[in-house]
Amino acid sequence: MWLHIIYTLAFTTIAILAIGNLIRSILTLGAEATRPISPRGGQYGNGMSRRASPQHPEMLDEDGRVINEPLLVMRSMTVEDARERLDAIYRSSPGGESGASENETN
Numbered sequence: 668m669w670l671h672i673i674y675t676l677a678f679t680t681i682a683i684l685a686i687g688n689l690i691r692s693i694l695t696l697g698a699e700a701t702r703p704i705s706p707r708g709g710q711y712g713n714g715m716s717r718r719a720s721p722q723h724p725e726m727l728d729e730d731g732r733v734i735n736e737p738l739l740v741m742r743s744m745t746v747e748d749a750r751e752r753l754d755a756i757y758r759s760s761p762g763g764e765s766g767a768s769e770n771e772t773n
Contacts, residue, residue, distance in 0.1 A: 725738065
């Protein structure tokens, strides 16, 4: 009986803390979204605004400017091309068809 009461109180306390944290985060996010960007205080050394800078360092070049080119270019290939490449890899592997055919002839 006491274990159930302790469990209920602990769960209620954790739920209240989580909801309070959620409300505090929402209010902080709303305050930051409505705050204007100051031209002098919100800039880095390279002249970029804090909001305009990407979060990931791979989106910047060596000088700190934003990259406007794709970072990954994928070439599409047909199913037949993929199958041929996989077959070539399989044949060149130690247990592939070329190794099996050599063992059968011996």
